[in-house]
Amino acid sequence: MTNSIREIPEAEVIFVIGSNTTEAHPVLALQMKKAVCGRGAKLILADPRRIELAGFAHLHLRQRPGTDIALINTIAHVIIKEGLHDLAFIEERTEGYEEFAALVGEWTPERGKEVTGVPAQEIIEAARLYAKAGNASIFWAMGITQHTTGTDNVKALVNLALLTGHIGRLGAGLNPLRGQNNVQGACDMGGLPNVYPGYQNVTDVAVREKFEKAWGITTADDRPRPNGSPSPAVRRLDTQIGLTITEIVDAILAGEVHALYIMGENPMLSDPNLNHVRQALERVDFLVHQDIFLNETGQFADVVLPAASFAEKWGTFTNTERRVQMVRPALEPPGEARPDWQIITDLANRMGADWSYESAAEIMDEIAAVTPIYGGISHARLERLGGIQWPCPTPDHPGTQYLHESKFSRGRGLFTPVEFEEAEELPDSEYPFILSTGRVLFHWHGGTMSRRSPGLESLAPQAEIEIHPQDAQKLGAQDGQPVRVSSRRGDVVANVLITPRSPTGTVFMTFHYAEAAANLLTPNYVDPVAKIPEYKVSAVKVEIVEEAVSV
Amino acid sequence: MLKADRIVQTTCSYCGVGCQLDLHIREEIIFRVEGRFDNEVNFGQLCVKGRFGYDFVHASDRLRRPLARASRRAEFSPASWDEALDRVANRLKGIRDQYGPRSVAFLTSAKCTNEENYLLQKFARTVIGTNTVDHCARL
Numbered sequence: 001m002t003n004s005i006r007e008i009p010e011a012e013v014i015f016v017i018g019s020n021t022t023e024a025h026p027v028l029a030l031q032m033k034k035a036v037c038g039r040g041a042k043l044i045l046a047d048p049r050r051i052e053l054a055g056f057a058h059l060h061l062r063q064r065p066g067t068d069i070a071l072i073n074t075i076a077h078v079i080i081k082e083g084l085h086d087l088a089f090i091e092e093r094t095e096g097y098e099e100f101a102a103l104v105g106e107w108t109p110e111r112g113k114e115v116t117g118v119p120a121q122e123i124i125e126a127a128r129l130y131a132k133a134g135n136a137s138i139f140w141a142m143g144i145t146q147h148t149t150g151t152d153n154v155k156a157l158v159n160l161a162l163l164t165g166h167i168g169r170l171g172a173g174l175n176p177l178r179g180q181n182n183v184q185g186a187c188d189m190g191g192l193p194n195v196y197p198g199y200q201n202v203t204d205v206a207v208r209e210k211f212e213k214a215w216g217i218t219t220a221d222d223r224p225r226p227n228g229s230p231s232p233a234v235r236r237l238d239t240q241i242g243l244t245i246t247e248i249v250d251a252i253l254a255g256e257v258h259a260l261y262i263m264g265e266n267p268m269l270s271d272p273n274l275n276h277v278r279q280a281l282e283r284v285d286f287l288v289h290q291d292i293f294l295n296e297t298g299q300f301a302d303v304v305l306p307a308a309s310f311a312e313k314w315g316t317f318t319n320t321e322r323r324v325q326m327v328r329p330a331l332e333p334p335g336e337a338r339p340d341w342q343i344i345t346d347l348a349n350r351m352g353a354d355w356s357y358e359s360a361a362e363i364m365d366e367i368a369a370v371t372p373i374y375g376g377i378s379h380a381r382l383e384r385l386g387g388i389q390w391p392c393p394t395p396d397h398p399g400t401q402y403l404h405e406s407k408f409s410r411g412r413g414l415f416t417p418v419e420f421e422e423a424e425e426l427p428d429s430e431y432p433f434i435l436s437t438g439r440v441l442f443h444w445h446g447g448t449m450s451r452r453s454p455g456l457e458s459l460a461p462q463a464e465i466e467i468h469p470q471d472a473q474k475l476g477a478q479d480g481q482p483v484r485v486s487s488r489r490g491d492v493v494a495n496v497l498i499t500p501r502s503p504t505g506t507v508f509m510t511f512h513y514a515e516a517a518a519n520l521l522t523p524n525y526v527d528p529v530a531k532i533p534e535y536k537v538s539a540v541k542v543e544i545v546e547e548a549v550s551v
Numbered sequence: 552m553l554k555a556d557r558i559v560q561t562t563c564s565y566c567g568v569g570c571q572l573d574l575h576i577r578e579e580i581i582f583r584v585e586g587r588f589d590n591e592v593n594f595g596q597l598c599v600k601g602r603f604g605y606d607f608v609h610a611s612d613r614l615r616r617p618l619a620r621a622s623r624r625a626e627f628s629p630a631s632w633d634e635a636l637d638r639v640a641n642r643l644k645g646i647r648d649q650y651g652p653r654s655v656a657f658l659t660s661a662k663c664t665n666e667e668n669y670l671l672q673k674f675a676r677t678v679i680g681t682n683t684v685d686h687c688a689r690l
Contacts, residue, residue, distance in 0.1 A: 186686045243656060341664070353677070
């Protein structure tokens with residue numbers, strides 16, 4: 001998020017697109033409700049489904065799944081056509097406007113309606129509301145990013161903020177809502193194949209040399225060693241960008257990756273096209289699974305290492321508004337389980353490293369030394385101040401409430417003309433429905449945590465498939481009846497939930513249930529830049545299951 | 552009302568909002584969770600998962616000992632930490648030496664702490680020598 005959670009009620013207009021905020025980020029959604037109900041803010045919701053936020057929305061645009069760019073470009077078209085753009089901001093802070101304006105010039109409301117299915121008048125009204133607001137902020141989540149056009153979807157939203165100058169102020173900005181408790185931190189820490197901690201590029205020679213020095217890598221001898229020579233210690237950091245999660249799966253099947261070390265993840269439930277993932281996990285020569293449970297992925301492992309849960313260790317998580325906060329132990333780990341940082345340190349030392357970390361606080365001190373955006377963060381400071389929002393470059397810096405106040409990271413904000421493209425897999429006569437996947441309030445991700453709470457489980461015990469009443473009637477399906485949902489990749493059985501929440505032609509499932517894993521259906525088509533899979537649009541068919549099937 | 556033996560302030564481990572909460576512990580069990588008011592994140596509020604979703608910490612099927620097996624067809628048997636970590640170290644070394652550093656891949660975790668994520672990517676990059684470290688940010 002460029003803004004902070006506490007700024008949400010400061011916006012006059014809140015534009016939520018591709019985020020089911022009340023179910024996936026419920027406590028943050030309370031601030032949106034406060035803005036609307038308590039401050040008179042106007043909420044524009046763009047979502048194919050009639051989610052709970054629709055009840056708070058001034059306008060609900062129900063675009064056809066996968067047509068976000070068409071919708072956003074049309075909104076931009078109207079803003080320019082009606083002269084509602086911020087020319088001074090465009091002049092002072094941005095570049096690339098002319099090319100962008102030329103592209104959206106073609107996105108008339110009529111064309112927008114044709115592609116998205118949203119009435120032209122609603123698009124015009126949304127454009128006016130957003131552009132005329134004193135402060136407006138945009139919120140999105142995986143509904144924007146989990147598409148083969150995910151990166152372009154985000155760029156289209158950035159264009160909208162640059163066009164109107166709704167960025168870099170209290171209550172005005174661009175706010176991606178991060179899913180997992182510490183997905184922001186895992187990215188910040190360089191848990192990505194292209195960057196070191198703090199988004200420093202692995203292909204930048206100066207950066208690489210800085211890390212080689214900081215990490216004590218010997219640079220004196222980098223001669224290639226002949227095959228069969230004794231184990232070489234790492235002499236230079238890898239100069240090539242590594243593989244992403246979906247590429248790792250493919251590389252295992254291609255015989256290029258032979259060992260996989262997994263800490264606290266469950267690709268056998270959360271990755272797309274699970275039958276493909278299963279083949280890779282069976283094929284890989286050596287699989288280490290370090291977790292608090294023996295989950296679906298762990299079943300394939302050679303070695304399983306028991307880890308401490310969040311309630312049993314020291315550390316920090318970084319939330320969606322870039323706030324680093326303390327995690328503190330309340331209990332002893334069960335049995336011989338150990339905190340992940342101790343396990344990794346022990347393993348590194350068995351492989352010739354000389355690591356001497358004695359506490360998570362010490363590790364944070366090293367993070368601060370090599371990561372400029374975390375430069376002023378330490379456990380001692382967090383204990384004293386509570387959370388600190390990065391960038392926080394020095395120990396006397398208070399942290400940063402909102403980003404891009406006077407300039408962007410790259411200098412000028414760049415307009416990127418993005419052209420609409422259809423999703424990779426569209427419904428056809430054999431697979432006539434669009435499947436979208438997501439979450440419900442009562443469960444979390446693969447269900448490893450939430451499904452072990454009897455209270456939560458009793459509220460949402462089984463996999464359901466949301467079907468519009470008209471589609472259910474055509475199928476002859478009754479509420480609660482089991483149906484088989486199939487795609488080109490696999491099939492699952494789930495119970496019908498008849499509801500107008502999903503539009504006709506679109507069905508919705510969650511990915512919480514291992515026994516009816518929606519990701520057996522989803523495709524591994526990915527966005528070419530971010531490599532994010534297209535979970536929000538795939539083609540499926542739905543058939544009545546004649547015999548009784550236990551689900 | 553039950554009295555806690557101790558109350559520990561921490562950060563919720565479900566979604567990315569990062570609600571501040573108090574774990575109320577009695578006889579080594581989390582028996583109550585309350586939202587904290589002294590912050591600008593959740594202002595005292597919690598959702599149903601944050602308030603009632605922490606049974607998993609005490610689940611009977613938590614992993615308690617390292618497990619290992621000689622082959623994928625065999626059942627897991629308990630191993631000591633020394634046995635398990637030596638096995639991992641030897642196999643990773645062997646595979647790295649035979650096929651090169653890029654033949655080893657790592658998935659770090661959006662559920663683990665910053666410190667742990669930092670260490671695992673440092674391990675991948677300095678001990679093995681590969682940039683192939685990713686996590687479920689895209690999923």
